[in-house]
Amino acid sequence: MSGGEVAVVGTGMHPWGKWGRGFVEYGVAAARAALTDAGIDHTDVGFISGACTIRNGYPGFVAGAAFARALGWSGARIASCYAACASGTQAIAVARAQILAGLCDAALVVGADAAPKGFFAPVAGDRPDDPDWLRFRLLGATNPTYFALAARRRIELYGSTPADFARVKVKNARHGAANPHARYRAKVTEAEVLASPVVADPLRLLDICATSDGAAALVLMRMEKARRLRGPLVRLCAAATVTPRFPDPVLEIPDVATDSRLAAEPPETPFRASIARAAYEEAGVGPGDLDLAEVYDLSTALELDWYEDIGLCPPGTAEGLLREGATEIGGRIPVNPSGGLASFGEAVPAQAIAQVCEITRQLQGRASGRQVESARVGLAVNQGLFGHGSAVVVRR
Amino acid sequence: MGTRRVSAAEGWFTVDADGPHLLGTRCAACGTVHFPPEHGFCRNPRCTGEDLPGIRLSRRGRVWSYTDSRYPPPAPYIARSDPYEPFTLAAVELAAERIIVLGQTVPGVTVDDLEIGREMELAADVLHTDGEHEYLIWKWRPRAWGAGGVER
Numbered sequence: 001m002s003g004g005e006v007a008v009v010g011t012g013m014h015p016w017g018k019w020g021r022g023f024v025e026y027g028v029a030a031a032r033a034a035l036t037d038a039g040i041d042h043t044d045v046g047f048i049s050g051a052c053t054i055r056n057g058y059p060g061f062v063a064g065a066a067f068a069r070a071l072g073w074s075g076a077r078i079a080s081c082y083a084a085c086a087s088g089t090q091a092i093a094v095a096r097a098q099i100l101a102g103l104c105d106a107a108l109v110v111g112a113d114a115a116p117k118g119f120f121a122p123v124a125g126d127r128p129d130d131p132d133w134l135r136f137r138l139l140g141a142t143n144p145t146y147f148a149l150a151a152r153r154r155i156e157l158y159g160s161t162p163a164d165f166a167r168v169k170v171k172n173a174r175h176g177a178a179n180p181h182a183r184y185r186a187k188v189t190e191a192e193v194l195a196s197p198v199v200a201d202p203l204r205l206l207d208i209c210a211t212s213d214g215a216a217a218l219v220l221m222r223m224e225k226a227r228r229l230r231g232p233l234v235r236l237c238a239a240a241t242v243t244p245r246f247p248d249p250v251l252e253i254p255d256v257a258t259d260s261r262l263a264a265e266p267p268e269t270p271f272r273a274s275i276a277r278a279a280y281e282e283a284g285v286g287p288g289d290l291d292l293a294e295v296y297d298l299s300t301a302l303e304l305d306w307y308e309d310i311g312l313c314p315p316g317t318a319e320g321l322l323r324e325g326a327t328e329i330g331g332r333i334p335v336n337p338s339g340g341l342a343s344f345g346e347a348v349p350a351q352a353i354a355q356v357c358e359i360t361r362q363l364q365g366r367a368s369g370r371q372v373e374s375a376r377v378g379l380a381v382n383q384g385l386f387g388h389g390s391a392v393v394v395r396r
Numbered sequence: 397m398g399t400r401r402v403s404a405a406e407g408w409f410t411v412d413a414d415g416p417h418l419l420g421t422r423c424a425a426c427g428t429v430h431f432p433p434e435h436g437f438c439r440n441p442r443c444t445g446e447d448l449p450g451i452r453l454s455r456r457g458r459v460w461s462y463t464d465s466r467y468p469p470p471a472p473y474i475a476r477s478d479p480y481e482p483f484t485l486a487a488v489e490l491a492a493e494r495i496i497v498l499g500q501t502v503p504g505v506t507v508d509d510l511e512i513g514r515e516m517e518l519a520a521d522v523l524h525t526d527g528e529h530e531y532l533i534w535k536w537r538p539r540a541w542g543a544g545g546v547e548r
Contacts, residue, residue: 121470128406133472138405138523138533139498140469141485148463149487149498156461156512200463201507246441247428251460251487251496260429261494263440 003282004100005235007226008394010038010219011357016183016212016344018117023056026215027063027112028070030350034108034217039229045219046104047077049095051087051111051349054123063349064091067110077104085296086241086384087111088216088352089392093239095220105222111349112215119143120211120346132254132385139256143298144208146253148200151301155202158316160304164323165207166193168300169342171328176339178369181354183212184343193300207300212345216354234363236356238282238393241384244271253385275389276310276381283393287311290333291375292362294355296382297340307335310381334372337362352390355380359394401546404523404531408432411546416520416534417455418497421448429453429493455518456539457490457497462510474524476503484509486536488516502537502544514538519545 012033014026027050035042048071050064059066064080077098081090088111095107119142122132135141154160173188188206196205226233245267247259252271269277280286287310295306304318312333313321321327327335338344338358341351359378361367381391403409408431410417420431423438425445430438431453438445468480476483484501501510502519516536521544523533530546537544 119467119470122472124471126472134405136469137472137474139485139500140465140473140475140483141498142465142469145463145465145485149461149485152461152463152512198464198466200465202463246439249496251498256498257431258496259439260431263423263426263428264442 003238005223005237006096006099007221007223008218008234008236008356008360009221009226009229010034011360012037012217013181013354013357014112014215015181016214016347019213021114021213023053023112023114023215024059024066024070026114026213027067027110027217030112030215030217031067031071031108031110034219038219038221040106040219042071042108043074045074045076045106045108047095047098047107049091049107049109050080051091051353052080052082053113053349054082055113055115063110083241083388083390084384084386085348085382086352086388086390087349089239089382089390090241090388092218092236092353092356092392093241096236096239099220099222105225107220108217109220109353110215110217111353113347113349114213115211115347117211135254135256142200143253144200144203146251147208147299147302148203149251150305151203151299154301154304158319160301160319162194162202163190164304164319165203165300166190167322168297168303169193169206171322172297172336172340172342175329175337175370176343179339179343182339182343183210183345203299203301209298209341210345212347214344214347214350214354216350216357218353218356232364232396234360235395236392237395238279238391240275240278240282240389240391242275242278242389243387244389245274271389272305272309272383275383275391276379278389279379279381279391279393283395285377285393285395289377290379292334292337292359292372292378294336294338294340294358294378294380297336297342298346300342303335303340306381310379329370329372337367337370337372352380352382352392355382356392356394363394363396399525399528399530401530401532404533409532409534411520411532415455416518418453418518418534420451420453420493422451423448429495431495431497454490454492457488457516459510459512459514459516460487460489460496461512462486462507464507476524486510486516488536499534499536502535502541504544505538505541509538521545
């Protein structure tokens with residue numbers, strides 16, 4: 001299956017951090033940077049695709065319009081996408097489809113968030129029909145609860161250790177130290193990770209990504225138009241958002257129980273592995289073709305799971321790949337050269353777009369201080385709550 | 397006492413004379429068990445069943461994974477105590493239903509008391525009170541743990 005290709009001609013970000021301002025301000029800064037990078041005016045964009053943030057009331061729910069209004073109404077076509085952590089990929093996918101359908105030549109994709117400190121919490125109010133509200137009310141089950149349940153399974157199944165998890169943080173912190181958009185720019189030692197307070201056993205504070213403000217934006221363009229621009233042509237050749245297949249036997253946020261496996265066996269390919277597989281199929285590439293990957297390291301342990309889920313190594317062997325340095329910059333297949341969520345923190349609707357910004361800049365040879373040499377193919381992968389798998393493949 | 401005990405998860409959980417029970421539904425067409433209870437449609441994509449009578453789930457299962465909560469969760473969680481005391485959570489697989497159900501453990505159980513595969517049984521405990529009501533929730537208790545939670 002081929003979904004068709006469009007060009008990524010502009011990238012822009014607002015630095016991640018806790019800045020105390022509104023998400024629109026961050027989004028507009030990222031959008032302007034992406035437009036400048038592409039060398040086009042906002043009014044030349046035929047489609048504006050906003051990734052929604054649920055923490056900002058109506059403007060956040062209609063993010064496409066919030067950004068379009070702030071940039072100055074231009075009469076562009078518009079969409080607003082909510083898919084939790086996959087919102088950014090959906091916003092990209094919708095914009096790409098508009099271009100491929102011939103409905104516009106250039107599209108602007110923007111995601112931005114202003115996240116509260118501490119744990120993510122559900123939308124306020126008494127809402128007993130909302131699974132996200134219920135898991136907090138009934139169980140006190142925060143996001144790290146679920147990260148920890150998965151980490152414990154990894155320890156049980158594969159003999160992973162807290163030191164293995166710490167090594168992921170050490171690697172990503174080293175990568176992020178060279179990234180001007182990252183929130184955390186300090187190198188970290190294994191001992192520091194292992195001395196940080198336990199949040200949800202076996203995970204410690206430095207195993208878990210922070211919440212952050214931040215923004216990212218892309219300008220996508222029809223291939224024929226992009227060929228006239230200067231610089232290397234970077235192609236978006238897959239933007240896949242897939243659902244799990246029933247019965248999914250893994251306990252996922254925000255559920256209090258899994259599907260029952262009573263009437264049907266789980267699929268051969270687990271959900272997270274199916275996300276990358278869909279993107280590979282769409283792009284016509286495989287894991288062996290990758291030069292780098294950006295994966296959703298909500299926790300250090302989860303990054304190890306992703307190595308296996310995206311096909312870099314067989315199940316149970318991710319620690320070996322990490323230890324031999326394969327996933328560091330300079331290694332065979334660098335993972336999270338941006339520094340990942342470990343260095344950025346979560347700004348939910350922006351993060352998947354930020355992953356694509358990073359890969360694009362890597363493929364353009366513009367990732368100063370953290371450049372993966374001769375990078376030609378990159379995968380960005382993440383998983384949004386409520387069954388939104390999300391993956392993007394970009395290549396030179 | 398002056399307080400009335402009610403389920404904090406109405407329709408999901410009950411405590412009666414023979415103890416606490418999780419309440420699910422079972423599709424009459426394909427047999428899939430749903431917890432929390434699903435009404436009106438079966439979530440098996442190969443099934444169009446719409447008749448989902450209520451069932452009581454097994455009261456014993458084995459630990460699939462576990463963790464704890466060292467920092468207080470945000471609202472709408474209501475902490476049991478001030479200052480905050482960490483609690484433990486266990487995801488428990490019920491063999492007959494082939495389903496994994498997450499719950500807090502009864503007070504006193506720590507991660508050091510648990511291991512994957514350990515047999516657990518359902519208990520009831522007070523999640524929080526508002527002066528008029530005690531809101532009950534299901535909790536997991538290691539088998540042969542002794543007392544823990546509330547009895548009715």
